[in-house]
Amino acid sequence: MTRQTRRTFLATAGAIGLAGCSSIVEKSPLPMNGTGRNSRRKKATGPPVPAASDFEELSGWQAVSGQGTLSKSTDDPYRGSQCAHMVGSDATKAGCISRTLSGTDLRGTNFSMAVKIENYDFAKILIELVAPDGDNAVQLKRTLVGPSDRWVRVNFGVTGVAGTPDLSSVSELRIIGRPVDTNARDPIELFVDDLRTVSRPDKGAVMFTFDDSHATHYRAFEILQKYDFAGVEAVIPESIGHDGRLTTDQLSEMADGGWDMAAHPDVQAHSFPEYSPDDQAALLKRTQEYLQSHGFDDGARHLLVPKNEVGPNTFDLARKYYDSIYSFGGSPNAMPFENQDAIVSRVDGKDLDVTKRYVDYAAEYGQLVVPLFHAIGDGGEISESDLESLARYVRKKDVDVITASDLLDG
Numbered sequence: 001m002t003r004q005t006r007r008t009f010l011a012t013a014g015a016i017g018l019a020g021c022s023s024i025v026e027k028s029p030l031p032m033n034g035t036g037r038n039s040r041r042k043k044a045t046g047p048p049v050p051a052a053s054d055f056e057e058l059s060g061w062q063a064v065s066g067q068g069t070l071s072k073s074t075d076d077p078y079r080g081s082q083c084a085h086m087v088g089s090d091a092t093k094a095g096c097i098s099r100t101l102s103g104t105d106l107r108g109t110n111f112s113m114a115v116k117i118e119n120y121d122f123a124k125i126l127i128e129l130v131a132p133d134g135d136n137a138v139q140l141k142r143t144l145v146g147p148s149d150r151w152v153r154v155n156f157g158v159t160g161v162a163g164t165p166d167l168s169s170v171s172e173l174r175i176i177g178r179p180v181d182t183n184a185r186d187p188i189e190l191f192v193d194d195l196r197t198v199s200r201p202d203k204g205a206v207m208f209t210f211d212d213s214h215a216t217h218y219r220a221f222e223i224l225q226k227y228d229f230a231g232v233e234a235v236i237p238e239s240i241g242h243d244g245r246l247t248t249d250q251l252s253e254m255a256d257g258g259w260d261m262a263a264h265p266d267v268q269a270h271s272f273p274e275y276s277p278d279d280q281a282a283l284l285k286r287t288q289e290y291l292q293s294h295g296f297d298d299g300a301r302h303l304l305v306p307k308n309e310v311g312p313n314t315f316d317l318a319r320k321y322y323d324s325i326y327s328f329g330g331s332p333n334a335m336p337f338e339n340q341d342a343i344v345s346r347v348d349g350k351d352l353d354v355t356k357r358y359v360d361y362a363a364e365y366g367q368l369v370v371p372l373f374h375a376i377g378d379g380g381e382i383s384e385s386d387l388e389s390l391a392r393y394v395r396k397k398d399v400d401v402i403t404a405s406d407l408l409d410g
Helices: 006-013 217-225 248-256 277-293 312-321 352-365 384-396 404-409
Strands: 061-063 069-073 083-087 095-104 109-117 123-130 137-144 152-156 160-162 170-179 189-199 204-206 209-211 232-235 260-263 302-304 324-328 344-348 367-369 371-373 399-401
Touching: 061 069, 069 095, 083 095, 109 123, 109 137, 109 170, 137 152, 170 189, 204 352, 217 248, 217 384, 232 248, 232 277, 232 302, 248 260, 260 277, 260 404, 277 312, 302 404, 312 324, 324 404, 344 352, 352 367, 352 384, 352 399
Parallel strands: 204 367, 204 399, 209 232, 209 371, 232 260, 260 302, 302 324, 324 344, 344 371
Antiparallel strands: 061 095, 069 083, 083 189, 095 170, 109 152, 109 189, 123 137, 123 170, 137 160
């Protein structure tokens, strides 16, 4: 089994921003239905089946024909005595399992699930709700940029809708996984466990996040302040006060305006997983101590992972030093947010159409969308006028604008 290298990931993803993050480019969709997107499936009859599953019994689950295998595993389940073990097919490299729900009503329901990817650092995982047939479905897709070989709880947010799904009558639930790299040689191997359902809140939420301490973020602060919105600044301590970067006075003013000054360690040209565990721990502690020493104790609880790559040691250490972890996930997040063992998913905010669509989903499905930005204005990823356009759009929607501390503290 091979692991996807950083070089392969960057070739697949493309780098964005100075000392910033990487966003994954979609090259092909995840498989939908084994018999094709336009296939018709008769509405299931019988009593509704609960959507939640602890995978202690696999009798209700099956591998979709041609999309890999399903078996139980008693080796290191997330909870209980066993979990589901999925292996993708040789042809597609993707794995897909399904469960018939017999017309279950999932209106007002959000999902989270524990996932462990065995053989790829970068993968995609999707829950698909067939409602009630193959032409009408809701997709909840998440990109995982690590860690491999660790259980991570994913709070799934809606990323796409096919047809006109009726969530009062969901006939089937599918779980699909595949490598991010569409040229991958080996089928994906993953484990899933503890699929939970929760009643979603009446209102969704938006969190504006800004990476790398660019001086232009002060202008973002001024723009959002006009709408009474606060954001999250990902602070690189070593950059503060240098040309093109924020000053300590500006950080303090933004914090006084309700912003979180969060941690964004200076990994320079490397990713976190390229450092030794001791060096990773030193970076995490040094950044947190800087924030605390400047009075940013609330923000010092939150890590916005630089370059959006989370190795196993990074994940373990981040959970030790920080109360919440953020990284690219390419999707909104289910709410109420289950924080234990979770990484908050961020989306690339520079594509306004996609970001606004996710804001729509946040409002409709009671989710949290976390757009990320680097420099704004001239030479930046997004213009001041586009940021203001997004702020106006958010204000018109029935959503709250929150910070990382608001999410953590409820």
